Ligand code: FES
């Protein structure tokens with residue numbers, strides 16, 4: 001880790017020492033790096049199913065270029081790009097019934113890297129049995145293609161979180177490429193203060209005016225990672241919002257256009273997104289926008305805008321003219337401009353950044369476990385059943401206390417009360433968790449009203 005560098009006098013830029021290096025352990029992802037090896041232990045999305053058609057496509061993960069293809073029998077393969085014969089790229093290969101055929105001399109590769117044919121060889125040749133082409137396992141789920149890039153013996157079951165199967169949700173896949181390191185994009189999800197400034201006060205309200213109210217903030221560990229808890233006063237309402245980090249690099253975000261105006265209990269996920277490492281200085285947000293009438297009360301969602309390099313809310317890619325991005329910056333501009341790899345030794349973290357610091361600690365803890373030869377852990381994967389997640393928006397009616405300090409204390413108390421129900425409730429093993437959590441929140445809201453009255 002680099003040591004801290006601070007300047008303490010006005011006009012002192014000249015005294016700046018050469019910039020310290022980034023925190024390589026947390027940020028670097030190429031082969032053998034601690035963060036890269038950690039993420040390799042989890043299934044990672046590499047493409048949208050809709051992109052894998054008649055032709056193979058090139059994908060990049062962890063600094064490796066690979067070729068993804070769909071054999072005519074429907075199976076997907078993820079192969080090293082250079083043909084095991086003499087290196088021609090398999091992106092020019094032909095998809096056949098049970099594999100991919102190199103264009104140069106016709107070797108045929110199965111989806112698992114098995115060499116099925118070396119047609120220029122005499123029939124009695126056994127060469128193909130003594131070799132295998134490099135391949136990674138693939139799993140397709142709800143319009144996304146996932147790869148597993150870790151040691152075969154440690155391959156986990158594909159985890160199904162409750163939000164993936166939420167009744168009535170339509171999951172629409174999308175991705176956006178960011179020309180910067182993965183961690184600064186991922187940790188933005190644990191930085192609720194930026195919603196107040198970047199998304200509301202700095203230029204215009206990207207989502208709704210209530211986001212500009214500085215909330216009471218807390219950060220709470222969960223069985224799968226952590227959440228932030230923001231609790232805001234909006235008129236007579238108290239709006240409690242949490243976003244999930246599912247370690248190491250999956251995150252979930254609540255309603256995009258929530259405005260705190262209407263009471264609701266345990267409104268669920270609007271975005272499920274992995275921040276995948278393409279290489280040290282490029283990453284992709286890839287996942288689903290969830291479409292559900294409850295998640296879009298003002299009718300602002302637009303499925304047609306979700307797909308390759310696009311999603312249906314403001315400021316998520318670099319497509320806008322530069323001057324407009326300067327005048328009305330969005331998430332993309334704020335995060336990419338932190339440097340190709342943000343340098344932690346140059347930061348000055350504040351109380352607002354407790355979530356970012358906690359996320360880094362949790363990732364370090366996983367890396368330590370791996371260094372000690374253990375599984376990275378924390379995932380509450382259970383065979384059968386769904387894994388609970390904790391992202392939600394809850395709005396309850398509790399009028400303000402006269403004194404502002406007293407009201408801040410009330411907000412913290414309500415934030416904690418609701419979070420205890422969502423995270424610690426004994427209902428996690430139950431199929432009807434949503435209904436049970438909602439019922440408990442309704443009862444809690446009722447009790448608060450009685451307390452106030
Ligand atoms: S280089 Fe691929 S078959 Fe010869």
Ligand SMILES: [Fe+2]
Pocket residue numbers: 188194195199331
């Ligand atoms: Fe944001």
